[in-house]
Amino acid sequence: MTREIKPELLDELLSGLERPEDLLGDAGLFRQLKKALMERALGGELTHHLGYEKGDPGGRGSGNSRNGHSSKTVLTEEGELDLSIPRDRAGTFEPQLVPKGVTRLDGFDDKVISLYARGLTVREIQGHLKELYGTEVSPDLISRVTDAVLDEVKEWQARPLDACYPIVFFDALRVKIRDEGLVRNKAVYVALALDVEGHKHVLGLWIEQSEGAKFWLKVMNDLKTRGLADILIAVVDGLKGFPEAIGAVFPETIVQTCIVHLIRNSLAFVSWKDRKQIMPDLKAIYRAENAEAALDRLAAFEARWGARYPAIGDSWRRAWEHVIPLFAFPPDIRKMIYTTNAVESLNRSLRKIIKTRGSFPSDEAATKLLFLAIRNAGVHWKRPIEWTAAMGQFAVLFGERFALSAS
Structure with a gap:
């Protein structure tokens, strides 16, 4: 679903921005918005999981409740992003936006594969990501990402003609x-x-x-x-x-x-x-x-x-x-x-x-x-x-x- 963002909200967000890095830099508005929106969405996932809003008295005695946050760093197309992931006391909450064990968001693997497809070596991709996004990625991770293509290769090689x-x-x-x-x-x-x-x-x-x-x-x-x-x-x-x-x-x-x-x-x-x-x-x-x-x-x-x-x-x-x-x-x-x-x-x-x-x-x-x-x-x-x-x-x-x- 596409939702229109009101001009008044955009004006408020952009007020006070003077330089391109204020919008696009490591501490710029884009990264702040992405972090804020993702953390808000994760909070909404936990609310749905528990069945009641934060601070709602109706949640007392439900058998489960909020239990603070844990920090998690994920790799995105724009580099590393530090997120606060909400937790529940029972340990039954499984986020869908950033699943447990996942450290790379959609788009990052595609970026690596795209660079590899253009002939860059694993070491060159590592240097490219470091230079553009300030992200330290191990050669082993890049190899694992590109190796995931092998299943697609096998399927392509065996496809009906x-x-x-x-x-x-x-x-x-x-x-x-x-x-x-x-x-x-x-x-x-x-x-x-x-x-x-x-x-x-x-x-x-x-x-x-x-x-x-x-x-x-x-x-x-x-x-x-x-x-x-x-x-x-x-x-x-x-x-x-x-x-x-x-x-x-x-x-x-x-x-x-x-x-x-x-x-x-x-x-x-x-x-x-x-x-x-x-x-x-x-x-x-x-x-x-x-x-x-x-x-x-x-x-x-x-x-x-x-x-x-x-x-x-x-x-x-x-x-x-x-x-x-x-x-x-x-x-x-x-x-x-x-x-x-x-x-x-x-x-x-x-x-x-x-x-x-x-x-x-x-x-x-x-x-x-x-x-x-x-x-x-x-x-x-x-x-x-x-x-x-x-x-x-x-x-x-x-x-x-x-x-x-x-x-």
Whole structure:
């Protein structure tokens, strides 16, 4: 219920205030009001518990009465707040506003988690709270607050999925994680899906525990166990064995190699002085009108550059089966499906969060931070502008399979 505060009361409260700190400082009006209101509310809770007002003769002989106050310091979003908590003689009073054993009010934990999600370390959060609020918080308390997110992570990782997603992008980022006393450079795989309305969803995070196809098969089976029955197009980063793992679980899925990854791998062979000349020839391949024209342009590329950089043409031909699916779509829709730019945009925000970390102490610690960063990033996601046109194309190309995703 929203209650209007009378202007006369506000004028009375604000009279005599001359400086900003008189309102917002450690001894300012805001803190005084919060303390006074909370203590008044706690007194009201005790009155309700006892069944009579303070000083009411009707309370005599009731078997219980007020028994002074105890002091308690709680952590709030604005720092520490010292409260007087009323007591009863029978010891049966259980405050609801500040329950027994609770030393942090609503909002404080959210503040800590928000700082953690932005990449601050436990020690940095400790210093931040000390600097802004004058609050001494132990690293152990901050760790306990952020660890509470793990239950939410587990629930998110196991949540049911839609039966079908038109497009799912699979990509990986590298994270340093301590494992059995050694720091390993592990791959964290991210699956970013577009649903039938073009809205983005991160389906999950998987930290690589084994090499190659076995790991990717585990990821696919995990998605299927959670209710995903079909993927129309899977865009992958070209790792060996990944298309086979997708095909084993989702046999009708079209697997599209990420062209950006293919170009990036091609340029790894090229000297800096040749890159500006080579890029237009590479773009000409995937911007061709159709698959036949693309193959002709690949041959032209090899005729010009093959003697100097034979590995580039070889890598494109090895991946050709998974390069050409994009030519079934018009150019404006190709841009949306031939690259993992959507997931790479997410990965950039994740890398920004983790770049200050030397390493994570465990897989759980890495998953916790990445989950929080994904949750923050999701606020800014927008539907692709090409999606309305894409829906018509998908309906024609995939028929009943697309209808299933739309139902």
